[in-house]
Amino acid sequence: MEEELGKVIECLYGSIPNHVFYYCADHCIVFEKLSDTMTDENRENVVDKNYALFHANKLKIIKIFNLDTFEHKNQIGDYECNTIIERSDISLPYYVKIETVINLSSRSKINGFHKDYYESGSLKSCCTYRNGKKFGKYCEFYDEIHTRGGEEQEYLRLKCTYDEEEKLHKSYTKYYINQKISFRCQYRHGVKNQVREFDENQILTASYKYVNEVLHGTCYKYDNGVIAKIIYDNGTLLIQSEIFFTNV
Known part of the structure; x- marks a missing residue:
C-alpha cells in the first residue's frame, strides 16, 4: 500500500487541495469540489x-x-478530464481518501490481511488473502457499531474459515445483531455436512444433515416445543413423522 500510495502522490504532483476520488x-478519477458543490458528508450515519x-x-x-500503470487518460466511460459533471440530486459518488480507491483497485491482487468497508465507513469484513483468494479466518460485520468499555466495537455478523482453494472449511457461523448464534x-x-439453526x-x-451436498438421514425441526422428524435419502423426502409435543 505504501509503495502504491507513493506512486499515486507522484502522479498527483502539482494538484491542489479539495480533491476527492473515485x-x-x-482507474482513479480525481475530482475537485467546486465552491457551489453540495455533498452528504455531514449525514448522520457516517462511522x-x-x-x-x-x-x-x-x-x-x-x-x-490507471492504478496499475499510473498512465494518464483523458477519458474513461462517462468521465472526461476538465469537464464538470452535475446532477439534479446529490448522487455523484466519491471517497475523501485516495487510499480507499487503492484498496478497491487491489482486490484481485491482494496478499495479506485486507479490510472492506460499508458506505458509512464502518468495517464490513476482514480476511487474509493469498494471491487474491480468501484464506483462513473470515469475519463479516453489521453496518453498526456499539460501545463497550469506552471503546467502539463492531457487531459480528458472520465468521467462517476458508481453505487454500478458497473453499469453506470447518465451522461457518452467522450471528444475530445481539451476537447470539x-x-x-x-x-x-x-x-456441507451438518446445519443447525437457532432463535434469538x-x-x-x-437440525439438518447433508451428504454430498444433499439432505440425507434424519433431520429435525423445532417450534415452541413441537418437533417434526424428517428422513431424507439423497435429497428425497422419505418420511415426515407425526408432530409431537415435548416438555420444552
Missing part, C-alpha cells in the same frame, strides 16, 4: 469519514489515471 475500471462513500451534486474531473454449519473443503434465545429450531 474508482472506475482499474468513519476516511472509508465512507459520499455523494455530491457537482464535481469537476481533474485527472484520470442464528446459524451454524460444518464444512469440509467446501462440502439460542433455542435450536432446526
Whole structure:
C-alpha cells in the first residue's frame, strides 16, 4: 500500500487541495469540489469519514489515471478530464481518501490481511488473502457499531474459515445483531455436512444433515416445543413423522 500510495502522490504532483476520488475500471478519477458543490458528508450515519462513500451534486474531473500503470487518460466511460459533471440530486459518488480507491483497485491482487468497508465507513469484513483468494479466518460485520468499555466495537455478523482453494472449511457461523448464534454449519473443503439453526434465545429450531451436498438421514425441526422428524435419502423426502409435543 505504501509503495502504491507513493506512486499515486507522484502522479498527483502539482494538484491542489479539495480533491476527492473515485474508482472506475482499474482507474482513479480525481475530482475537485467546486465552491457551489453540495455533498452528504455531514449525514448522520457516517462511522468513519476516511472509508465512507459520499455523494455530491457537482464535481469537476481533474485527472484520470490507471492504478496499475499510473498512465494518464483523458477519458474513461462517462468521465472526461476538465469537464464538470452535475446532477439534479446529490448522487455523484466519491471517497475523501485516495487510499480507499487503492484498496478497491487491489482486490484481485491482494496478499495479506485486507479490510472492506460499508458506505458509512464502518468495517464490513476482514480476511487474509493469498494471491487474491480468501484464506483462513473470515469475519463479516453489521453496518453498526456499539460501545463497550469506552471503546467502539463492531457487531459480528458472520465468521467462517476458508481453505487454500478458497473453499469453506470447518465451522461457518452467522450471528444475530445481539451476537447470539442464528446459524451454524460444518464444512469440509467446501462440502456441507451438518446445519443447525437457532432463535434469538439460542433455542435450536432446526437440525439438518447433508451428504454430498444433499439432505440425507434424519433431520429435525423445532417450534415452541413441537418437533417434526424428517428422513431424507439423497435429497428425497422419505418420511415426515407425526408432530409431537415435548416438555420444552
